[in-house]
Amino acid sequence: DYVLTEQEFVNKNELKYPFEERGLQFGDGIYEVIRVYDGEYYLIDEHVERLYRSAEAVKLQIPLEKQEMYQRLSDLLTKNKVETNAKVYMQITRGSAPREHAFPIDTTANLYAYVQDLPRKTKLMKEGISAISYPDVRWEWCYIKSLNLLPNVIAKQEAEEKGSFEAILHKDGEVTECSSSNIYLVREGKVYTHPAKKNILHGCVRSRVHKFCEDEEIPFIEEAFRLEDLQYAEELFLTSSTAEVMPVTKVDDLVIGEGKPGPLTRNLQRTYEKDAG
Numbered sequence: 166d167y168v169l170t171e172q173e174f175v176n177k178n179e180l181k182y183p184f185e186e187r188g189l190q191f192g193d194g195i196y197e198v199i200r201v202y203d204g205e206y207y208l209i210d211e212h213v214e215r216l217y218r219s220a221e222a223v224k225l226q227i228p229l230e231k232q233e234m235y236q237r238l239s240d241l242l243t244k245n246k247v248e249t250n251a252k253v254y255m256q257i258t259r260g261s262a263p264r265e266h267a268f269p270i271d272t273t274a275n276l277y278a279y280v281q282d283l284p285r286k287t288k289l290m291k292e293g294i295s296a297i298s299y300p301d302v303r304w305e306w307c308y309i310k311s312l313n314l315l316p317n318v319i320a321k322q323e324a325e326e327k328g329s330f331e332a333i334l335h336k337d338g339e340v341t342e343c344s345s346s347n348i349y350l351v352r353e354g355k356v357y358t359h360p361a362k363k364n365i366l367h368g369c370v371r372s373r374v375h376k377f378c379e380d381e382e383i384p385f386i387e388e389a390f391r392l393e394d395l396q397y398a399e400e401l402f403l404t405s406s407t408a409e410v411m412p413v414t415k416v417d418d419l420v421i422g423e424g425k426p427g428p429l430t431r432n433l434q435r436t437y438e439k440d441a442g
């Protein structure tokens with residue numbers, strides 16, 4: 166059997182990737198990005214728990230028991246002699262099968278995970294970043310960390326083209342999260358962020374920052390804010406496993422607060438650093 170590709174016709178068996186693969190054909194799969202500091206996982210329990218929650222939500226059978234998953238993830242770092250700052254990307258798809266929308270019978274999931282070096286974004290975290298606002302056109306189940314990331318990819322690309330680091334997503338003006346991070350507005354010493362409903366990803370760093378705020382008696386208010394509220398923001402920051410606690414100093418043409426990272430954000434950065442280190 167010959168397959169038409171971007172260059173030539175290739176024998177089905179010689180294709181370098183499994184073309185009848187549900188991750189490739191349907192985005193039918195889930196993933197995680199786990200941070201590694203000095204060769205050790207950060208928030209590993211949160212990531213593993215979310216992975217199994219995502220799997221359950223899309224009726225995907227993960228081919229490893231949880232205990233085994235921990236062991237294999239740990240072996241991945243040992244085998245690769247990871248001693249520095251890195252990230253692990255893991256994805257699990259429903260497997261390889263002839264293309265039919267409904268789940269294939271007797272097909273097992275495909276899983277892979279690999280390590281990639283990831284230095285901390287020290288300069289950006291110190292100076293802050295700029296963001297754009299962008300419509301959130303995603304589906305309603307963004308709490309599932311699914312491989313369907315086309316809206317996120319397009320939003321991030323738009324940000325890049327405008328020289329910005331992130332795209333802040335909003336539904337009719339109500340801010341949900343960013344293309345690959347959660348977002349928080351600071352006003353009168355209080356932190357506001359979208360509630361952990363089904364339409365945003367429940368970030369592992371988000372839940373950690375929630376705890377930091379509780380420990381330090383900083384009010385953490387899970388109430389969505391709007392784009393118009395940005396003009397009253399004293400500080401704005403985003404979080405993710407790769408961006409940590411990142412100050413946002415400009416959104417579109419609007420300068421946030423004094424245009425530099427604010428004291429509450431810097432305080433949370435210090436707490437994060439202690440927690441991760």
Ligand code: PDD
Nearest residue numbers: 198344345346347366368369370405406
């Ligand atoms: N993204 N929201 C979205 C849409 C995300 O994709 C991510 C993470 C987050 C933050 O989640 P966490 O704190 O668990 O990293 C929020 C990862 C880093 C990515 O897709 O590369």
